Amino acid sequence: MPLSVSHDRKPVVWEQACRYPVILLLAFLVAGVLIGRYLPAARPWPAIFFWVCAGAGIVAMVRQKAAVWFFALGFLFFGWVSMARFASPVINEHHLLAHADGNTRWTITGTVDSDPEIFGNRQVFLLKVDALEAGKKRFEPRGRLRVTLYDAPEKPAFGTGLKFSGVIRPIRNFGNPGAFDYRSYMAWQHVFGLAYAPARRVTMVNEKQAPTFFYAVEILRAELGRAIDRATPGPQAGVLKALVVGKKTDITPWARDAFIRSGVAHLLAISGLHVGIVATGVFVLCCRLFSFVPLLLWTGWVKKSAALVTLCVVAGYGMIAGMSPSTQRAVIMVTVFLLSFVVQRSHRLLNTLALAALTILLVHPPALFAVSFQLSFSAVFFIVFGMGVMQARVARISRRPVKIAANFLLVSFLAIVGTLPLTLHYFNQTSLVGLASNCILVPMVGFVAVPLGLVGVIGHMAWPPAGSLLFGMAGTVVQGALAVAQAIAGLPFAAAHTITPNLLEMACLYMLLASGLAFAGNRSGHAPPDTEPVEGKRFVKTWPALLFFFALAVLACDTGYWICHRLLHKDLRITVLDVGQGNAAVVELPRGKVMLIDGGGFAGSSTFDVGERIVAPFLWRNKIATVDILVATHPDTDHIGGLAYVADKFHVKQLWSSGQPADTEDYQALMDAVARREILMPAYETLYGSRTLNGVDVDLLYPAAGFSDPGRAGSWQGTNNNSLVTKISLKEVSFLFPGDILKKAESELVATTGDRLASTVLIVPHHGSKTSSTPVFLDRVRPEVAVFSAGWGNRYNYPHPEVLERYKTLNTRIYRTDLDGAVIMKTDGTVLTVETPCAP
Known part of the structure; x- marks a missing residue:
């Protein structure tokens, strides 16, 4: 649509850019940072363009011309140069x-x-x-x-x-x-x-x-953390430290999960709520105290002085809190708000929000890609925008208590809605009880625990016993909040896991949300916030509907694509994931059925769940929410460590295993998840043999039925040699998954299966150790492609050089997850294609 102009006025876009220069500069800076991240240019051209634009902007200002567009281009090139330093640094002996x-x-x-x-x-x-x-x-x-x-x-x-x-x-x-x-x-x-x-x-x-200033701040933070630990030992101490000094590493996993499932995870990040409480309390207190100073009363400096003192306190609190992106944003916005008292100038909230983002990105451009930065600014933007368009409806409420409650609920709702697409994208989970949880937990944590904790900081610095008492009181409140959060999180409908929306889908969701709020504002007779009447009013009234239906159309096309890609395809797709020193393979059968053969895992690691960090995100990104068959080849941690998470978070229909138990935490966790989710676990005797699933032949070749009978089991038949050996075939192309079988199991397999072992692709047994891949076994399989699943630089030296040489002798194409990343194979039953999109 052409811009509406008159003979004596600039175009609407020009006027809006001049009225909101900070937003314009931020938009160009963000564009520059994105270019620098994904298209780092050869130096020094972006730097030269930056100085040219800066010079042109200065000349335009001197000549009293509009310079905002020159400076905007300058910010684009500045963001490009700044981000390129991080994306493609100069590597020399000083790095x-x-x-x-x-x-x-x-x-x-x-x-x-x-x-x-x-x-x-x-x-x-x-x-x-x-x-x-x-x-x-x-x-x-x-x-x-x-x-x-x-x-x-x-x-x-x-x-x-x-x-x-x-x-x-x-x-x-x-x-x-x-x-x-x-x-x-x-x-x-x-x-x-x-x-x-x-x-x-x-x-x-x-x-x-x-000693330096930052060193002193860190020492103070550490001392406050220890004081909290002494005053209120237990899981509440980790949460209180997150609320007071911004240290979230001591929050127990179950406490974090309880806050996430109940929809109040934002309470664990020091943000506008916490900084606002500090600023409001200090400002009101200082105004009361300074009102007794005659000089300040006579000169009209009561509020100005209170604002300056509050500014210092807020800055100090931000330093103690660790200055995370959400804390930085809150501190900058409060700073601008307080300075407006000093200079006696009004401010627009959207400009203030943009100024906070601009400041953070100028200092540290990679902050744009931080999840906390995106969540924080998205939440506040929707609160500002939504409150602006809905304030006419809220203003009609006559009773003050009801109006306060309505504002509180509306702010909570807008924060949840504003972060919903990002939450789905990064965490694949949304809380269904978030609004109710906020009504209970925000007052407990925000209005009681946080003030007690912050006063405890002052008390600790003045007289440690007083600080200890206050920290103890705050800890008691947090303990109660944890109990409430855990009870809410325990509800079966508290949260839902979802597939991962991609960038296009996120953009469409945001368009739907923004147009919906704007439409509600138009219906209430109120324009979006921080706007004044401009030309093109008809467009202002109709853009929400246009944007809404455009986003809906794009989402409909996107949904159609994924239905065809996921549920209507006729090829067989197998992805051997890079899970380090372990095994995990996703098998997508024609017409949408999914098998997961093993789930990786790290022995001795209780902090990195391969299922949670690698396997589940891959499935969700590919719009997989149901796993028809979960296959545990054997109960070693490097194969089943990630399966418990998948069994618990996905709709899993069956678990195939030999039934061989193991006295390990990972095996017990998997069995607990199977029992809790009532997953069908057929006896191995019913699984052994062949079946056809969606046109694909699935054969369980080994171990033989009854392998665990006391009279048949040999001393060599440990968990590795009892691995399930699975062959998956579509017409002329086949894939063999032998687990971790060793030499003797390979010999028995050759003797019992004969020519049925021949396969196009072999997932190399036991990660390429020299105790497997014997010449007799390889001579029977004769693979065209061999995939080694091993960790980079692993201590076992897998794959062993001798084994690699055996495959090279057979002229087998070799792929390695430690060097090539995930190996993606597709076949229509005649032609096999192999891709390694993440190879360095």
């Missing part, structure tokens, strides 16, 4: 990444740069590297390491100097389509490598670093 080869043993000297997290006998912290030494070589690189310290008797304090020897491993991503980019996430925090060391090899270089 830590140049020394993270995983082989060289360095003597590492550095300074503890974070509060250590404790996981069993391990302590994990960040180390700012001061020097690396190996023989006569010495470097002083830039960057930090993520250090894992074993068996340390006590935590190294922030600022402690340490020295130890070890190799620096590069940070690697799991190579699965759409997987979380852990390497970039760490690099944006200036962390470029991993190091491991037992405590006995670590020496303290100096007790503490030279």
